[in-house]
Each structure stands twice: as structure tokens, then as C-alpha cells.
Amino acid sequence: MSETEIRQLTIIPPEAPLRGRVLPPGSKSITNRALLVAALAKGTSTLSGALKSDDTLYMAQALRAMGVAVEEPDATTFVVTGDGTLRPPAAPLFLGNAGTATRFLTAAAALVDGEVVVDGDEHMRKRPIAPLVTALRSLGVEISAETGCPPVTIRGQGGFAAGRVEVDGGLSSQYVSALLMAAACARGPIEVALTGKEIGARGYIDLTLAVMAAFGAKVTQPDPATWRIEPTGYGATDFMIEPDASAATYLWAAEVLTGGAIDLGVQASAFTQPDARAHALIAAFPHLPAVIDGSQMQDAIPTLAVLAAFNESPVRFTGIANLRVKECDRVAALAQGLSRIRPGLGIEEGDDLLVASDPALAGQTTPAEIDTFADHRIAMSFALAGLKLHEVTILDPGCVAKTYPGYWRALASLGVALEGDVP
Template sequence: MYGTGYLAASALTITPVSGPLSGKAMPPGSKSITNRALLLAALAKGRSHITGALKSDDTRLMADALRAMGVPVEEPDVTTFVVDSNGHLQSPGKPLFLGNAGTATRFLAAAVALVNGEVVLDGDEHMRKRPIGPLVVALRSMGVDAESIGGCPPVTVHGTGGFRGGRVEIDGALSSQYVSAVLMMAPLASGPVEIALTGPQIGARGYVDLTLSSMRAFGVEVEHVSIAQWRVEPGAYRATDYHVEPDASAATYLWAAEALTGGSIDLGVAAHAFTQPDARAYGVISKFPRMPSVIEGSQMQDAIPTLAVLAAYNQTQVRFTGIANLRVKECDRIHALAQGLNRIRRGLAEEEGDDLIVHGNPKLAGAHVDARIDSFADHRIAMSFALAGLKTTGITILDPRCVAKTFPGYWDTLAALGVELRVADENLETSP
């Protein structure tokens, strides 16, 4: 079964491969960069062509929200967006539904301060549990009338068409997206904006660098005053043609599949060519089956599920530290990883505070288990645990459709490399 068939299944069972996985497999475009480029193109006057872009649930939700605010967004092919904007956002007239798209929700929560009127940003049951309070506090300090329910979406912003400059302090410990959201709106303030972290901690700082690079591409420079402070002068974004690099987080699954099977998968781009922070996971993956005993994951958070499943087959124990933020992602990923690994074999993983300990067991390769993996509707949990199915018989992934959030073609990509996937029902009664 190919194409949408995999996404329509309630469960998929992975058949272990008999040899190395080899071939070509291009990751989709970066979700993080695509959604930044879409927003900046909407804030720029003129026509922007965004090529190499990701078309997935998250980017569709961002594009639909921009359309609802009067920005024409065309999709001439499967990897291109054309944004033809007058540089302004209009009141959408009804709440913007953003599913569980964290980038879209947080970036737009700041950007809609430029709308003249009320804007409500809402999401699904998972998004309504994800924190946005620190961003709302920062916006209010800038004179933006914004409020949220219990520090989570829905968020209501009463826009006045603009906002003042000045100093704004942000608690970026939970998510770098709060910082990126304010940075991207800052050039459109009535005066200079100074953005300062309330502490040195910031979740995945490398994503702020992605934001600064995207802003630069659309004609705005940001002064990096210190490690915890930026200054942005008033200015305007310029429409441009922008190419999105492949998604490094998606690449980690293919790198890990290559390492697990001793294969050779050509991604079409070298690991060192990625600018996204998750690309640093390649250095850890290349050490398999002798991964480091301690992996500090704060700056490659989305790669941790991949590394944790890979660590199950490592020769020695691996402790993951600096990953507390994984508890407030699409699901509590620390708990989801521990639960899934322990369904493969009891005692394989444990939570110790906010650390995850994986007791590597090379004998899992070739073993037969009966493990139904709850993905918790989290794309990264589903995609990472599929890797276990390459070596261990009896791995079934529930809710395989959730990969559409960032990598709709994931199952097809595995199949094209020679991985057999069998549609299963939720009671594990599989059919060919």
C-alpha cells in the first residue's frame, strides 16, 4: 500500500530488513524554515517565491492562516509557495485554527499585533496544552493587548495596526520560538526594539539563528548585542526569492536507518551543509553502536527521539540530559519515549527527573517482541520508533498519519528503500 494508504491506516507494522538499506532518499524541506519564510513573505510588500518548501500539515495551517488574513498564497507545485503581499495583515473575521503547529501559533501570536482588530488563535487539544504564556507576557510589555487561557492557547490579540518599540524581556527557557516570534515582528515597531532574555537559558538557540538568517534574506539586519540580547531598528521586509534547505530533523531518521542497518543512503545533501541545529545529531549517530554515555540534547531537541531509539541498540547505556523542554512538545516526549522503549522490552528505559536513560541492548536486533507503540499523535515518536522495526520483529506504530505534520511521505520513503510495511488494526491483527 502506497501514498495516502499508509496515512489512512490506523496502525502499521514494520518488517525488519534483511540487509543494509541503500539508495536515495531526499528529506522534505525544513518545516522551521518554511514557516518563517511564509510569515516574512506575508509581511513583505511584493511577490516572493519560496522554493524547496515543505508541504505538510504545519505549513498548510500557516499558509491558510495567512490567506485568512488577506495574503494571497499560491502553490504552483509540490515544493513552492508564491506569496503576493501588500505587506499588511487583515482581520480574519473568525478564529484562526492552527492545529498543533507550534511555529505557526507562536509566530502568528506576535505578528497579529499588526492587525487592526481582534484575532483569536486556537489549536487542537494538544496545542491547548502547550505553553505560550511567556510570549503573551512579552507582548503585553510591548503594549500589545494579548491574553491566553491558563498560559496556553487559545490566544486573543486585540491589534491596533502596530506596536511601540522599547525594551522587551522574554523568558526563552521553554522555547526559542517566543524569541523568534518577537524578533520577526520587531522591525515593524514604531521605534527600535531591544530584546533581552530574562536568563541565559534558551531552548534550542540554533533556531534563533535560523530566524536571523531568514530575516536577513528578507532584507532586515539584527544587531546581536550579547549572547542574551538583540537590537532591531525599524525597517521593512523586502519580497525575495528564497530556497528552503531540506529538513535536518527528518534527515536524522534516515541517518539512523543507515547506521542501524549498515547501509548507505544518499540524502542529496551532506550533513555538514545543514544550518539547522538538529544536524549536529549526525555526529552522535556516526558513533553508533558506541554512542556517548551522556548526550546533552538541549540544542538538538527534535533529534532526541531518533537518538533515544537508536540508543536502544547501542552497546552501552546512554543518558539524555538537558531535555526538560521535551515534556511540553507535541506530547510529553520523555514519557512517550520511555513508555515505547519499555513496551519493546521491560526496563529498557527509565525517566530520572527530566533525564532519559536508555539501557542499550544490542540483542534486540533480531529479537521478536509484541510492541504496540502509542505515538501520542506525535510525528517524531511515530517516525523514531519505526526505526526499531528495522531490526526487531513485532513493532507496530499506532496513528501513522501523524507523520503528515512534517514528513507526509515518510512511510513511502521507507518503502522505496525496501522496507516492508504492513497495515494492521489496533489489535495487532496484521494483514499483508
């Protein structure tokens, strides 16, 4: 593709504080968990407040390919009907760069009587899945992933027996969540245990357990690193999905950057997702702490890193090594994007990110084309820089469709002017 064909979007800094009402989309994390559990349940479940985006639509389409009826009566509802059984799809399941769908379906495929191939795009094929493959193999599942990343081939035998499985959750909590959700449909009790104390964003495990409980699963925790799942299967239910906390972070940041007032329709305290803890930090701007541990709010780090560019003092982000294996290497992408605004604004130090904050940046003209690396969170977070700086241009703005298709419309509704190819 030539440079003239690259779609781009330039944000025009607003001349007044952003005010208005924007309702964030439904939680991607909860939507994809609820879709899978509803598909494994017997009966019809209605999922309300759901997110309709690339990631969740890939999940829905994969479930249809496995014999589950997934209807979409409106823009925020899925109606899922199944008999508790997933069937072998006629072709490989293509899941784009949806990490949740890929990891969750890899474990669920062990419940299928037949072969399932789980695959994704060029970006997903670089994202590790070996710890989950190793864990499933220890349960007797015939599974292979030659590169340690997708594609993954699973030759299921209709389920797996009772047992204990150990998993390294250091790279991603999604491996643990995938095993927990599938385990409720095993032939006997399953114990899922961490091989170490480290786990990426433990709060997402709590989201998984809450969804499982809503559909009738019974899980106990003998110790902080072990879960025992009873073979209850799942029962259909109607389930309400809360708004996406990761999406909310952009709006919270836009509010403080412009001195505005944005009504999200939900209080920060009402969120159960881990990224909601970023609200307290955002509210402290321009006095962010000198060190921010991002290990338990990983998807909020791009928002906080861009916000930190305008902080009163430098900010070091720690506990973010896992960001290197997200949709892109987010540590590198953040450092690069910040340094395109001003050389040295973002610095990688090992797996830490140091933001050399400068409140005097606000109002300056800093021509910067931001390479998003097809990563929705890089695009959405650097749009925030465009609220304070002139000539910030986002390349591939359409990548926000992964989790927040209406993001650019939301900014425009608040009074942000956009120039270029608006998706």
C-alpha cells in the same frame, strides 16, 4: 474509537542493508519562518524547496485568512504576495498542533488593526504560551490567554511602538523568534532581551535571523542575550529552503542500523539547522557517548533515543526537559515506548531519559504496540526500532503528515516492508 478502528502499521525488519536515494522534505522550521516573513513583506516572494505538510499548510491558510495571497504552483513552492499588512481574519485562526505557526502568528497578530484569535487542537491547547503573552503585553499589546495556553486573543492596534521587551526563552526559543520577526515591522527600534541565559535550542534563533536578513531586516546583537531590531519592515525576495535536518536524522539512523548507504542528496555539513549536529553522534553508533546533552538538538532526541536501544552501552539524555511540552510529553512517550519493547529499556529519571541499551535486542521478536500520542516524531523514531526487531507496530501512523507526509513511502522505497494501514 474502538481498538479495531485504530490505524496501525507494522514494520518488517529488512533482510538486507537499506540502500538508495531519498530526498528529505524541506525544513519545516525554515518554511514557516519564510512564509510569515514573506507575508509581512511588500511584493511577491517565491519560496522554493518548501515543505508541504500539516504544519506549513496551517500557516499558509492562516496567512490567506489575513489577506495575504499564498499560491502553490507545485509540490515544493509557495508564492507569497502581500502589501506588508496583515488584516483581521473573519474567524479564529485554527493551527492544529503547529507550535511554530501558533507562536509566530501570536506575535505577528499584534501588527494587525483589529482582533485576532489564535487557536489549535486539543494538543496545542496544552502547550504553554504564557511567556510570549507576557512579553507582548509589556510592549503595550492587548492580549489574553486565560489558561496560559491557546486560545490566545490579540486586539492589535496596527503595530507597536519602539521599546525593550524581555522574554523567558527557557521553555521555547519560538517565543524569541516570534518577537524578533514581528519587531522588524514595529514603529521604532525594538530590543529583545532574554530574562535568563537559558534558551531552548539557540540554533533556531540563528535560523530566524538568517531568514529575516534575507528579506532585508537589520538586527544587531549588543550581547549574547540581547538583539536590537531596526524598524525596516521586509522586502519581497526569492528564497531557497534547505532540506529538513530533523527528517534527515531518521534516514541517517536507518543507514547505520542496517549497515546501508542512503543518499540524501545533501551532505550533513551543508545543513544550518541545529538538529544536524546529531549526525556526528549517529555516525558513532554503536558507540554513542554515555551522556548526550539534547538541549540544542531537541527534535533529534527521539531518533537518538531509539538508536540508543541498540548501543553497546547505556545512554543518558540530559537537557531535555523542554521535550515535555512538545507535541506530547516526549520524555514520557519515549520511556513508555522503549519499555513496551522491553520493560525497563527506557527509564525517566527526573527530566532525564536513561536508555538501558542492549545490542543483543537486534533480531528478537518483541511484540510492541507504540502509542505515538499523535506525535510525528514518536512515530518516525520508533519505526527505526522496527528495522531491527520483529512485531513493532506504530499506532496512528498518519500523524507523520505533520512534518513528513512521505515518510512511510520513503522507507518503502528503500526496501522496508510495511503491514497494515499505510497512510
